[in-house]
Amino acid sequence: MKLTNFGESYEMNSPSMVINLLPVPGAEWAGKVSIVCRESGLEAELRYHQRRTFFFGFGSTPGVIKGRIFHSKSLTTIYEIDGRWNKKVTIKDVHSGEVRVLYDAVENISRLKTPVVRNPHAVAVTESAAVWGKVSGEILRRNWGGAAKLKAAVEERERGKAATRTTWEPQFFHLRPKKEGGWSCRPKLAAVPAAPITADL
Incomplete structure (x- = not known):
């Protein structure tokens, strides 16, 4: 993904959707996600933890996500990410110890x-x-x-x-x-034509 206004491009993958039938039916995200921004020299690693279910449907907490943001060259962690993607995710500055809300699912979904x-x-x-x-x-x-x-x-x-x-x-x-590997993606038009499916904000 290229953000032309900021002169930054991001390379990323996505988690997998897992559909469980037994013992408790449901769907969840699972897997490891990597996000790389070569212009800023920063990377992020996110791990979507799949819920482990034991007897009678009891198990670990669903929706757990953990990760970090770090410098690509030194691998030094600057932020730690923790929470539940279906509830609330926080980000912690490892140097100052400051913790703030990065994403609030309830707040964001309620506006959709x-x-x-x-x-x-x-x-x-x-x-x-x-x-x-x-x-x-x-x-x-x-x-x-x-x-x-x-x-x-x-x-x-x-x-x-x-x-x-x-x-x-x-x-x-x-x-x-690109010569160094990967792909360059640029828009053909100044504006993308109106989509057949829209969502009002």
Whole structure:
């Protein structure tokens, strides 16, 4: 991701969504996330801890996330991150000891509004809403078995497409390999055309 206004680019991955059926049905994020900003020389490591469930549905705390922000060259930690991604996440300055709220899920989610499909005919088959819509619907209905089956079907279908895909060119961005490795991504237009799905802020 490139923030042209700040002259910074970020390379990152994402956690995996895990759907559990037994002993307690549910969905959660799990895995390790790395975020690198070469311009600032800073990196972040985040670990989404998967809940461990024991007898009668009791187990560890769900939604736990831990991590740190550090200098890429010295590996010196400057901030520690701790909390629950579905509740509240704090960040601690390791030098001063100051702790502040980095993310408050309740506060942020309460302000979200349901996305609106402005133009159903303009929704591409590759839109996230189209690809994962049925999975999301089953999760909202708390049908974990159905969600797991649909998720597996989507992943299998996408793997098949990836195996036969030769080249891919983004519609709104120029994507070019960099000499030092990685990719350079720049917008083709001054402004991206109106999206068929919008969410009012």
